Amino acid sequence: MRPERLNPLFVDAQSLDGVGPKLRKPLEKLGLTRVRDFVYHLPDRFIQRRTVTRLDEANIGEQVIIALTPVEHRASSGRGPFRVLTQDSEGDVCTLIYFGRASYTAKKLLPLGETRWIAGKLDQYGDMLQIVHPDHVEAESTALMGRLNEPVYPLAEGLTQPRMAALVMQAMGHAPELPEWIEPALIERMKWPTWRDALELAHRDTHPVARDRLAYDELLANSLALMLVKSANRARRGQPLNGDGHLRDRISLPFPLTGAQKRSIGEIEGDLAQESPMLRLLQGDVGAGKTVVALEAMLIAVEAGAQAAMLAPTEILARQHYETLRKLAASSGVAIALLTGRDKGKARESILMGLMDGSIQIVVGTHAIFQDAVGYRNLGLVVIDEQHRFGVGQRLMLAQKGKVTPHCLAMTATPIPRTLTLAQYGEMDVSRLDEMPPGRQPIDTRVIAQERLADVVAGIERHLATGQQAYWVCPMVRENENEDLAAAEARYAILKEHFGEAVVLVHGQMKPEAKDAAMERFVLGEAKLLVATTVIEVGVDVPNATLMVIEQAERFGLAQLHQLRGRVGRGSEKSICLLLRGEQLSETGRQRLALMRETQDGFRLAEEDLRLRGGGELLGTRQSGDTPFRVASLEQIQRLLPIAHDDARLLIERDGGLDLSRGQAARLLLYLFERDWGVQMLRGG
Numbered sequence: 238m239r240p241e242r243l244n245p246l247f248v249d250a251q252s253l254d255g256v257g258p259k260l261r262k263p264l265e266k267l268g269l270t271r272v273r274d275f276v277y278h279l280p281d282r283f284i285q286r287r288t289v290t291r292l293d294e295a296n297i298g299e300q301v302i303i304a305l306t307p308v309e310h311r312a313s314s315g316r317g318p319f320r321v322l323t324q325d326s327e328g329d330v331c332t333l334i335y336f337g338r339a340s341y342t343a344k345k346l347l348p349l350g351e352t353r354w355i356a357g358k359l360d361q362y363g364d365m366l367q368i369v370h371p372d373h374v375e376a377e378s379t380a381l382m383g384r385l386n387e388p389v390y391p392l393a394e395g396l397t398q399p400r401m402a403a404l405v406m407q408a409m410g411h412a413p414e415l416p417e418w419i420e421p422a423l424i425e426r427m428k429w430p431t432w433r434d435a436l437e438l439a440h441r442d443t444h445p446v447a448r449d450r451l452a453y454d455e456l457l458a459n460s461l462a463l464m465l466v467k468s469a470n471r472a473r474r475g476q477p478l479n480g481d482g483h484l485r486d487r488i489s490l491p492f493p494l495t496g497a498q499k500r501s502i503g504e505i506e507g508d509l510a511q512e513s514p515m516l517r518l519l520q521g522d523v524g525a526g527k528t529v530v531a532l533e534a535m536l537i538a539v540e541a542g543a544q545a546a547m548l549a550p551t552e553i554l555a556r557q558h559y560e561t562l563r564k565l566a567a568s569s570g571v572a573i574a575l576l577t578g579r580d581k582g583k584a585r586e587s588i589l590m591g592l593m594d595g596s597i598q599i600v601v602g603t604h605a606i607f608q609d610a611v612g613y614r615n616l617g618l619v620v621i622d623e624q625h626r627f628g629v630g631q632r633l634m635l636a637q638k639g640k641v642t643p644h645c646l647a648m649t650a651t652p653i654p655r656t657l658t659l660a661q662y663g664e665m666d667v668s669r670l671d672e673m674p675p676g677r678q679p680i681d682t683r684v685i686a687q688e689r690l691a692d693v694v695a696g697i698e699r700h701l702a703t704g705q706q707a708y709w710v711c712p713m714v715r716e717n718e719n720e721d722l723a724a725a726e727a728r729y730a731i732l733k734e735h736f737g738e739a740v741v742l743v744h745g746q747m748k749p750e751a752k753d754a755a756m757e758r759f760v761l762g763e764a765k766l767l768v769a770t771t772v773i774e775v776g777v778d779v780p781n782a783t784l785m786v787i788e789q790a791e792r793f794g795l796a797q798l799h800q801l802r803g804r805v806g807r808g809s810e811k812s813i814c815l816l817l818r819g820e821q822l823s824e825t826g827r828q829r830l831a832l833m834r835e836t837q838d839g840f841r842l843a844e845e846d847l848r849l850r851g852g853g854e855l856l857g858t859r860q861s862g863d864t865p866f867r868v869a870s871l872e873q874i875q876r877l878l879p880i881a882h883d884d885a886r887l888l889i890e891r892d893g894g895l896d897l898s899r900g901q902a903a904r905l906l907l908y909l910f911e912r913d914w915g916v917q918m919l920r921g922g
């Protein structure tokens with residue numbers, strides 16, 4: 238139950254004056270549905286204005302407040318703007334310009350001969366001074382005094398800055414004082430204001446200290462919630478699994494394990510031997526060899542008399558894993574089964590029976606393996622592949638399956654930087670496969686100007702002539718979806734003229750059957766060139782595809798480029814990756830592509846990606862889709878998360894039930910940031 242004193246913050250946005258059905262949509266688009274969301278709707282930046290008495294005191298491009306007197310209204314014929322010619326106290330002329338519907342109100346706001354106070358950006362057009370769409374027009378100067386420093390909020394269609402500012406003010410009026418949840422010594426050291434003061438300051442002014450405090454709150458809430466999951470997990474009863482090695486001895490891997498694989502297996506073996514259930518993340522780039530590590534872990538479980546289940550995000554991946562594991566473990570005599578949503582009737586029944594009576598020791602599948610109808614005789618270990626596809630909720634649900642809590646090994650191929658690993662998987666222990674199996678051919682990566690398209694196409698032609706296949710990746714960005722899709726289809730049409738039936742197209746908006754059919758043709762080698770948007774990121778494995786072209790590569794994040802490139806370089810032939818860059822390349826874009834050429838180390842690319850994206854943030858407003866945070870910026874995450882993480886750990890060590898006064902305050906924090914699943918980890922919480 239949410240603590241009562243937070244209720245005013247969780248009241249529906251409709252309770253604010255002026256929020257009716259019409260504003261609901263645009264507000265929802267901004268994620269503003271409750272009073273709480275408004276107080277955390279922080280400005281992107283502030284407009285600094287200067288009051289000037291005469292036009293010639295102001296600089297071109299400057300945000301000014303100035304008294305001007307309208308002398309003429311000039312409507313355009315047709316669709317042109319509405320112009321209001323005005324004069325300052327010296328008779329110098331400035332034209333106010335309005336487009337569209339604003340023209341009607343402009344006439345009323347600016348009657349001829351009456352002086353008005355105008356706030357806006359002074360521009361020059363030819364040798365005329367002008368202000369396009371003044372931000373404010375007031376009869377009294379006092380009305381503008383509060384606008385010398387004005388917040389600029391993220392908006393959606395149908396909202397204006399003054400409107401948004403007024404709503405935020407109103408919401409702030411509902412914000413109660415809250416007790417302090419941050420360590421007092423830290424507050425003092427950082428000179429942080431209280432929660433409520435920090436919000437006030439952050440809405441009023443560029444105030445990095447206040448913004449830091451608010452970001453820290455969010456980071457602390459996250460760390461705390463994850464840590465509560467961790468300690469609750471530690472308190473659960475699991476079964477110690479001590480494998481005696483008899484199954485592992487029976488299989489002979491076709492290669493020696495890498496040092497990183499041995500180390501990870503050792504860490505897992507140590508965890509499995511404990512009574513409290515394992516909660517471990519195995520992080521390793523594509524091709525780092527996670528499957529064998531998973532196999533060894535599962536064999537340990539089976540040696541100890543338990544069953545193991547491996548969960549994959551898609552049916553294709555489940556099938557691939559099943560085939561791989563069956564081959565690797567063939568000589569062990571272990572019974573392995575595949576269970577997906579596709580299995581029906583008798584086949585499914587017999588697998589369910591096998592799981593129930595224990596004759597199936599390892600099962601691989603999609604989420605179908607955790608449906609209610611599926612019972613296990615003794616499930617000891619759950620392996621989850623591609624962890625980022627599953628939310629915390631699902632992770633917790635998995636843990637409830639057996640009589641005792643099974644050990645859990647999560648695997649992810651997304652190399653994320655250490656700080657973000659902490660943010661996303663802070664409740665888990667981490668093993669890193671930071672060493673690639675030997676003998677990998679480096680992928681020859683080149684950056685090529687988009688204009689050289691003809692050469693690229695000729696290159697593909699030569700490549701396909703050798704019997705090898707190729708990918709052609711087009712960008713697909715959410716904000717730009719329709720345009721991007723059109724571009725991908727246009728590219729496909731052009732390539733089709735060259736290569737005919739050998740080309741197939743796959744994109745996210747296709748019907749699943751059509752997509753599967755196209756993929757299948759490529760996997761079978763009937764199609765030679767696959768044109769795709771980023772859907773190929775997960776789960777395609779075609780060793781014969783050894784060339785990848787990525788169009789407008791500068792539009793992709795480093796991590797994403799890396800994932801894409803990981804689709805080639807899987808066979809014995811040398812692979813090539815061509816990054817086509819557009820004409821206008823920013824400095825960061827240039828650096829990114831250079832890094833791609835320079836390294837194939839996913840962890841290094843992830844760290845650099847974070848550094849490049851987090852750099853140059855002013856107010857820290859640059860959000861990133863791949864973090865669980867809305868208030869904290871990438872830069873703040875890097876700087877403050879490690880502190881929050883330590884602080885959360887200390888707090889739980891001292892007051893694991895969050896019962897003492899700071900602990901009670903921390904409960905409020907968890908609700909405030911909707912990490913209440915953290916509170917639910919507390920017994921009776």
Ligand code: ADP
Nearest residue numbers: 492493494495522523524525526527528529674
């Ligand atoms: P991922 O981490 O992407 O799941 P896989 O487990 O699929 O990687 O392994 C990629 C390839 O590398 C497989 O063909 C696997 O057999 C091979 N491999 C794994 N470990 C080693 C190793 N120590 N030495 C050589 N090859 C290995």
Ligand code: MG
Nearest residue numbers: 527528622650
């Ligand atoms: Mg894998």
